[in-house]
Amino acid sequence: MSIRGVGMTGQVDDRQGMTHDRLVEAMNSGVLATDESGRITAWNPRAQQLLGYTRDEVLGRPMHGLLHRDADGHVPPERDCRFMHALRTGIPDHGDGQRFAHRDGRLVMCSWSSAPIYTGEEDAPGPAGLVIVFQDAADRIAVERERLDRMAQVQRANSRLTLVAEITTVLASTLNEEELLRRLVRLVVPALGDWAEVDLLIPDGRVERVAATHHELSSADIAGLEGPLPPLPRIPRGPLARVLRGGPAVVVSGDDGERSDEPLAAAQHELFQVMDAQNAIIAPLAARGETYGALTLGYSRPGQVYGPGDRLVVEDVARRTGLVLANARLYAQQRNTAEAMQRNLLAPLPQPGDLRLEARYVPATQDSWVGGDWYDAFVLPDGATGLVIGDIEGHDLPAAARMAQVRNMLRALAWDMAEPPSKVLARLDGVMAAVSDAELATAVFGRVAEDPAGQWHLRWCNAGHPPPLLITHDGGTHFLDEHGTLLGDPDLTGTRPDSTRVLPPSSTLLLYTDGLVETRDSDLSDRLTSLRRHASHLAQLPLPDLCDKLLERAEPSGEDDVALLALRIPG
Incomplete structure (x- = not known):
């Protein structure tokens, strides 16, 4: 068979060289040629093997209508045929994934290249035909598709691992249980689902939905979903109850629990309706043999489901969250114990005569449990x-x-020594190293007494502590700035002077620790100015209200605990 020797009428010219014919027929690729109108003029044996047509069945027939098909198996418009475009323009072309029609009706996926045929005549208006070389590409395309699918799976696995690592890092940065769970639902949506919620087992036996989010619903819609849930049944039947009772993760459809008579399952189904749940997974938040709650993730889009790989990722996230939650619970227990100890160490206040005393203690809310404030x-x-x-x-x-x-040493020394405050603190400084392992300390010790004329006086000594604040009834504020060296460090030299101040009628003396005015991100002088401003506005409130409002407005950072002692002079 000779490509160059095919006449324009579709008849083969046997006068061409046999060497060229043998080369074409021996090729491991299908080869066909057309005339200038696109009718087939040549067809080698490999083309017959690939597409089933014999040479006699195709010669003279239009190549486009016979062989070219789109993805649906239909003959595409001739204007969209790349073969015909190459024939019209004379520009070589090549492609992959072209569908050729087999004689038995099936489609054969091929790769191909085309080149125009020229007669050599100078006055020819264009190509005299087209030669197309094609190969079966189905196996290669399948292999390539499998390779791409595997790469996508690896990329997805890596992104999931990155997500799990990020979730672990973010969750481990807080021990506040509520903040922990709100962070969780924000992190997993939309990476692992369209919506998420957490149902928590409260230590007293209640069940509460504490956090929820949806990638489309508003915060107001979500807030209405949170709150107490029906109690956990003794014999669980619904999927949520089974998970909360220590069962494994389960994948459920959106209509699970629709007709359940279990109140908890019915409440879960109501949530599914609001979330437009199509498919969901419920995983236990568990650690060290105890289940603390359940994480529910879901899709609102039809066709999205949680497969085995998704389940492993969600279970891993839930397990890590369970560990952080267990640590948060342990931290809270220890902190509550320490705070109770601290409060019990603070003696109740006397109410001597007409003087009124109020105190507040606020423990640190972040890394520290309690401190040494008193x-x-x-x-x-x-x-x-x-x-x-x-x-x-x-x-x-x-x-x-x-x-x-x-504190006990200072009480004892103050009771035993009829001396000015500076002498009492100097004695305390001398005995601290002998009878206590306390190191550095700051303190203000003062004596308030009424003279025969009915005036109240404060005599005090400040050992490196923030200055007391005197608030007069008309809103005037004055820091009592006199101070001396800290307690407990023999290398610190200097004096601790005694100072005296008249306390006007209905004035308030405020003593406080540095947690009220010091933060890492603000200037101390600005915070002290703010304290004076707030105190001035609150000057005429009853003493308990003044203390509460002052703490509220001062907004301590929580980096340190806060002790506050207020004395109100009678009017």
Whole structure:
């Protein structure tokens, strides 16, 4: 068979060289040629093997209508045929994934290249025909598709692992249970689903939906979904109840629980309706043999389902969350114990005569549990009232224990020594190293007494502590700035002077620790100015309200605990 020797009428010219014919017929690719109108003029044996047509069946027939098919198996418009375009323009072309029609009706996926045929005559208007070489590409395309699918699977697995690592890092950065779970649902949507929610087992036996999110619903819509749920049944039947009772993760469809008489399952189905759930997975938040709650993730789009790989990822996220949740619960228990210890170490306040005393203690809310902050007030043998505010270095249980030691020593020394406050603090400084393991400390110790003329006086000494604030009834504010060196460091030299101040009628003396005014991200002088402004606005409130409002407006950072002691002078 000779490509160049085919006449324009479709008849083969046998005068061409046999060497060229043998080469074409021996090719492992299908070869066909057309005339200038697109009718087939040549067809080699490999073309017959690939497409089933014999040479006699195709010669003279239009190549486009006979062989070219679109993805649906139909003959595409001739204007969209790349073969005909190459024939019209004389521009070589090639492609992959072209569908050729087999004689038995099936489609054969081929790769191909085309080139125009020229007669060599100078006055010819265009190509005299087209030669097309094609090969079966189905196996190669399938292999390539499988390779791409595997790459996509690897990329998806890597992205999921990255997501799990990110979730672990973010969740481990907080021990606040509510914040932990709200972060969780924000992290998993939309990466692992269209919506998510967490149902928590409260230690007293209740079930509560504590966090929920949806990639389309508003925050107001979501807020209405949170809150108490029906109790956990003793014999669980619904999927949520089974998971909360210690069962494994389950995949459910959106209509599960539609006719359930179990209240908890019915509540879950109501959530599914709001979320337009098509498919969901419920995974236990568990650690160390205890189930703390359940994470539910779902898709609102039809056709999206949780497969085995998705289930493994969600279970891993839930397991890691369970561990962080267990640590948060343990932290909360320890913190509550430490806070209770701290509060019990702070003695109840006296109410001597016409004086009024109020105190507040606010533990740190972040990394620290408790600190060494304390306040104290007591009546001295001569009838004066002793006032103390202090802070022991450290933010842990040992600091609280050292605080108790120093507080008791100061009480004893103040009771025993009929001396000015500076002498009492100097004696305390001398005995701290001998009878306590406390190191650095700051404190203000003052004596409040009434003179025969009915005026109240404060005599105080400040050992490196933030200055007390005097608030007059008309809103005037004055920091009592006189201060001396810290307690507990023999290398620190300097004096601790005594100072005296008249306390006007209906004025308030405010003693506080640095947690009220110090943060890492603000200037101390600005915070002190803010404290004065708030105190001025609150000056005429009853003493308990003044203390509460002052804490509310001051907005302590939570980086340190706060002790507050307020004294109101009678009017």
